[in-house]
Amino acid sequence: MEIYKTDTGIRVDGVTDLDLAQTLDCGQSFRWVCGENGFSGIAFGRYAVMRLEGESLYIDNATEENFEKIWKPYLDLELDYGEIRRQIATLHPVLREASAYAPGIRILRQEPWEALCTFIISQNNNIKRIKGIVERLCESFGEKIDGGYLFPSAERLSALEPEELAPIRAGFRNKYIIDAARKVASNEVELEKCRSLPYDEARAELMKIKGVGVKVADCTLLFGLHRIEAFPVDVWMKRALEKLFPDMTPADFGEYAGIAQQYIFHYSRMHPELFG
């Protein structure tokens, strides 16, 4: 990868196995907006606008320094997804097809608290509405910066009562968000510890929070703590597994199960007819 300065930010050449829509607008993160100049959003305290032309990634409002510190890890550009995709393709004939269908998916390395909080909001909800709730949460309680608002910290939200979240219109999830904020802010739940804990223990740690079950825990581990062996199973994925992989369990998908899960999810969404 070669990095160059531009008038508005940087250009990174030699970026492969990345599709911004497949990665930023596939239900892992709820804060990126597709506009005229690309996808704009905020992560790790920085606003940026990204677009991809061939193997050139343009990031407006970024520097070489914060590309190395923030955007390169955020987009998981250190991992060789081409090689991982080849490995996943050998696991099962359907995975060979599915992985070829959305080869530009990458697993974002999001901030753990943001991932936890947004996936609590995602339960029994749809993506359009999730994005609206997250936006109102940031505007109401997050710090203002150029380009938008930061995701509010657990500390900030821990001082609120559930009723005070009424303006974000998250319904019954308000009390779950506050419970999560309090347990994270007080270190009763240690998010960082979940990076290294045995998988079942990491899950159990997160499930100490009201409103966090296996699905929210798995999504937090996958998208917020980069446990790429995590394989979140929801209603849709359960059906996909039954129809397409009757002979496999989530554990059979190996150390890159989370990436395989994303390929399967995208593929099954593109081919709903496979489920009758």
Add this chain to the structure above:
DNA sequence: GCCCAGGTATAAA
């Protein structure tokens, strides 16, 4: 109006 959205807590079988 009615259905449902990348679930979970709670009560009951």
Add this chain to the structure above:
DNA sequence: TTTATACATGGG
């Protein structure tokens, strides 16, 4: 241990 229902809200 498995199965049913409520939950807040808003788009299709």
